[in-house]
Amino acid sequence: MVSTGPTNGSDERHPMTGNRMDSGDAAAHSWGEFERHRYDVVVIGAGGAGLRAAVAAHDAGARVAVVCKSLLGKAHTVMAEGGIAASMGNLYPDDNWRVHFRDTMRGGKMLNNWRMAQLHAQEAPERVLELEDWGALFDRTPDGLISQRDFGGHRYARLAHVGDRTGLEMIRTLQQHVVSLGIDVFMECTVTDIFKAPAGRGPGRVSGAFAYWRETGRFVVFEAPAVVLATGGIGKSYQVTSNSWEYTGDGHALAMRTGASLINMEFVQFHPTGMVWPPSVRGLLVTESVRGDGGALRNSEGQRFMFDYIPEYFKEETADSVEEAEGWYADKKNNRRPPELLPRDEVARAINSEIKAGRGSPHGGVYLDIASRRDAEFIKRRLPSMYHQFKELADVDITKEPMEVGPTCHYVMGGVEVDADTEESIVTGLYAAGEVAGGMHGSNRLGGNSLSDLLVFGRRAGHHAAYYTHRLRDDRPAIAEDDVRNAADRALAPFEIQDGGENPYTIQKDLQDVMQRLVGIIRTADELSEALVEIERLKERAKHLAVEGNRQYNPGWHLAIDLTNQLIVSECIAKAALERKESRGGHTRDDYPGPDDSWGQVNLVLTLPGGDFASPVELRHQPLPVMPGELEELFD
C-alpha cells in the first residue's frame, strides 16, 4: 500500500488511509526504498487517547499523523463497557471535581500523582460534553441530560454511558471526528523505533519514528519532532487477560528504549470479573456495571462472601449487612454501598481467596448473579452486550442463570513517567497519554477513570506536543541515517535466522505462563525471583527468533517484533514487584500482607540504559510528589 505525506496541496486522497496523495513525497530514499513522511506530531495508537491527542494537535495547528497497528476504529478502547467518569452532577448535584479527585486518590491508595488526579477530575466533564458535540449519543436522564451510572469506588453515580458499550461510542465518535478533520491515519502500520537526535545534555530530543506496513512489510520513516505514545497496555503478557493481541506494551518498551522512564509498573489491575468458561473466552471482561446495576457475588455455598472482605480502609462507607446493601440501590443517601462495589483490587483478591479456599464454581470462578435479582427486561436493556456475550459464547442466559466469573488481567496502572501538565516524558518531544502513561491511577484504577483519563490526557498531550513543535520553528532535530539502517536491520533480524530458530508463538506462550504463575494477583519474593530468572531465559531464547514466510502480512513476524516489547515490560513488572515490600492496590505480596506508610511515599522508577530488549532493566526509588495543603484537607 502506498501512502504519502500531506504536502503540496494535492487533494487526492489514498482510499485506505485517507491520507493526501502526492507521489513526489514517496520517492525512493537514498538508502533503500523507504517511504518518508514529515509531520509535526506523530501519534502512535488510535484508541481514545491517540485519537483525542490527534484532534488536539490538529486543533493547535500541527500537521498530525496517527499510526496504528490495526484498522481505524478497532482499538482496544471499544472493549470498555461501563462508562466515562466525570463529575457532571447530572444526577447528584453534590458531585464535583473535589469528590471525584478524592475518590480517585483513595482508590489508588494515595500513590497517584496528585496533579494528574486533579487535572483529570477537573477536566473530565468538559471532555465528555465535547464528545456529545461530535455526535456521541449517551443515555439520557429524564431531564434530557447525560445519564450517569454507579461504579465501584465512586461516591456518586458518575459514569456517562451508552448501555454497556461506552468504549465503542467513544472510539466511533472520535474516529468520525478525526475523519471529518482530515487527519492522516496510517492503519495497520507498526512503529518499531523512535529516533532521537543527541541534545546538549539529557537524554536527547525526538527526531522521528520508524515503522512497517503490516500489509506489505515495507518500512516507513516519519520525520517528526514530537511523538505521542498512546499505545495502551501490557495485558498480553498474561495468560488470562481481557486485553487483545495488540496489548504488548509497545509504547512502554519504545519509551524505555528511547531513554524515558516507567513508574508504578508493579501495579497491574486484575479485573475481578472475567469470564472463566468456555476456555476460548477465558478472561473476557464482564463489566462492573453488572454489579453497579444490582449483581451480587456468591460462592459455591450460595453465600454473599464480599461481606467478609471489607477492609478497614473502606469500612465507613460500605454496607455491613445484606439489608443495608439491598437498600442502597433505591436509597443511596441513607444506606452505604454494597461491598460488591469496593474498588477492583479488593474484589479481585476476595474472589481469588474464595476460589483458593475451595468455594469456587465448577470452572474455577465464583457466581455473579443478576438473574435472580433483576427482571429480564431490565437486564437486557441495561446490559445488552453482556447478555449477547454470554448467550453467544457460553450458552448462558444471564436473565435466567448466574454467570461464572474470575479475576482477569485488565489494566496496568504503571507506565511512562510524564509531567502531569504536559504529558511529556523525560525525553524531549516524547509524550505519553492513556494507559501507557503512569502516575494518574496510583496503585489501583477506579472503573470509569480510564476513559476519562484517555480524553483528558490525550488532549493535553496533543496540545503540548503541537506547542512544542511550534516553538521549535526550523530547529528540527534530524534523523541519523545510521539509525534508520539499524532499525531496519533489527526489524528484519528474524528472517536472517535459518536453522534452530525459536518460534515466537511458543515464547509468547511460555512468557504468559511465567507471568500468570509467578507475577499474578498474589505475589511472593521467591516466585518473583524465579520469574526474573525465567524471563532472563526467555530473553536469551528471543535473540534467536525465526519466522517463516515473507514480509507480506505475516503475523509470525509481527509477533516476533512485539514479543521483545513484552519481554521488557514483563521484566519491569517482576522487578518492581519484587522491590516493593508491601501490599497496596494492584500489588499484593503474600510475604508483606499490609500497606506500609514508608512505601506509600515512594515511586519505583525503571529505565533501560542499554536501549535494547536484551539489556537489563534498572530500578531506582523516587519520592512521590507532595500534595498541596488545600487538597490535603480533602482527606481529613
Added chain:
Amino acid sequence: MGYDLSMRVWRGDAGGGALGDYTVAVEEGEVVLDAIHRLQATQAGDLAVRWNCKAGKCGSCSAEVNGRPRLMCMTRLSDFDPAETITVTPVRTFPVIRDLVTDVSYNYEKARQVPAVQLPPRDPDGKRRMMQQDVQRGQEFRKCIECFLCQDVCHVIRDHEDNKPKYAGPRFFIRYAELDMHPLDTTDRRKLAQDAAGLGMCNITKCCTEVCPEGIKITDNAIIPMKERVVDRKYDPVTWLGSKIRRRDPRDEV
C-alpha cells in the same frame, strides 16, 4: 472433549490462491477463530488473519465460514458436526491482501463522504438536552462494530464491482439514518443519501440484516425509513409543493 477438526482455509493473495486442507486439534467451547489461531501457532506461522478483541466487539475477524459471512470469533464450533469440514475464506466482496485478510479501503473511503454531525450551540448552562426516546433510534445504529459483513453480503457491490463508486452500502445507510434521526443535527442529507450514496440501488433484499452480528435491523429501521424520508423529500408532490410555497422544509417542524 477435544477432537480433530478438518478445515479448508483459503491461502493466497491477489495473484491467486486456493483452499488448503488442514487438520487442527480443537477443544470444547471453542470458536472458528481459535482453530485458525492454533493453525497459525502450530502449522502455518504466516497465515494472515485480522483480529483484535475476540469478543464480537471490534468487528475485525470478518470472513466467510462455509460460504456465510461471519465473525470468526462468534462462530462456535459446536454449531457444526465434528465430522464436518469447515471452509473458511476471506470476504469475497473486497480485494484480498493475503489469506484471510482483505483490503477494506472501500469502507473508509465511503466513511469520508458522509457529512459529519453539525449541532447548534449548547444550552446556556453549557450542556445539551436530548430525550432518551429521541436518541434511541440512533443508538441502535451506533452499536455498529464496523465488521463490514453487511457490505460483504450486499449483492449490489458483491456481484457488481462497477457499482462500488456510486454505492455506499448498508453500513453507511445506517450512518445516514443515524444522522437524519439525530434530534439536534442541522444538516439535510436525504438528497445526498439518494444520489451520491446510492440508496436507490438497494433493493431491500435484507441480507445485511441477516448477517449483522449486532442484530441491528438495518433494513427495517434504517434503509426503509431513509427511503421513506427520501420520498418525503423527492417523490412526494404534496410536501414538494408545500416546501415551494411555504419555503420551509417539513423537516424543521418535527
Added chain:
Amino acid sequence: MTQTEAGTGVRSRGRASIEERTLRRDRWWQTPLAYGLTLAVVGLYLLYAVLVNRNYYWEPYISPMYSPCLTANCVANSGWGWFPSISPVTPALIIIVFPAGLRATCYYYRKAYYRSFFLSPPACAVAEPHKTYKGESRFPMVVQNVHRYFFYITLVFNAILTYDAVIAFRDHQGNWGHMGLGTLVLLVNAVLLWLYNLSCHSCRHVVGGRLRHFSKHPVRYWLWSQATRLNARHAQIAWASLVFVALTDLYVRLVASGTISDVRFF
C-alpha cells in the same frame, strides 16, 4: 490454482480467487423456491379470479377481488353501478390495480420477489446471474417509491371490505342478525388486510417515523411504537393476508357457483 481470466462479481480481479459462486452448503435455494411457487400459485389463481368475471357474489357475500364493484355490468345487487358497463371486461379490473399496486411495491414483497423471480440475489452470499444491476435508482424500479400512495388508497378499500363483512351479518334473503361461515371468512379477511396496512413500513413512517423528536409528539410516538410492533410481523401478515384473500374469493366462488353451500351458524 492461479487466477484465470478475471470475471465479474465475486470473480472480479483482485478478489480471492474462488471458482464457486457460493460456498454455502445449506439448502439456500429452498426458501426462495417455496416463496416463488407460493407467489406464483396464489398470483395465478387471483388472476383467474379477476378475469373469469363470474361467481363473485352470493348475497350477502362478495369476493374481495370485486369489491367495490363499480360498473353497471356487476352482477345484480353486488355493486354500486357508478360507471357504465365495461362488459365484457371484468369490473374487478378497475379496482384490482390498487391492492395489487400496494403489494407489488411493498417493502416485504419486494424482498421476496427480487430473490425468487429476479434472483437478485437468489439468497445471501449466492452470486446473482445478472451482468449489470441498477436497483431501484431508475425507471422502472424507481416507481417503487409510490408505495405510500397505494397505502393511502387501500385504506379506503379496507373500509369497504370491512363494510362488506358487516353487511354479511345477514342471511341470503337480506335479513339482519345472521351469520355464516362466509361472514367469518369476510371478517377475518378484513382484519388481516387492516393488519397488513397498519404494519406497513410506509404507515410506520407517516404515523411517526418521519419525526425527529418523538418527545414533542407523544401521541404519534405511541402510534409509531404500535406500528413498529406490528411491522416486525409484516412478512407473516403479508403472507397470511395474501393467501386469505385468495381463500376468501375461493369460498365465495364455491358458494356462488353452487359447488358447496354456505355453512350457516345462526
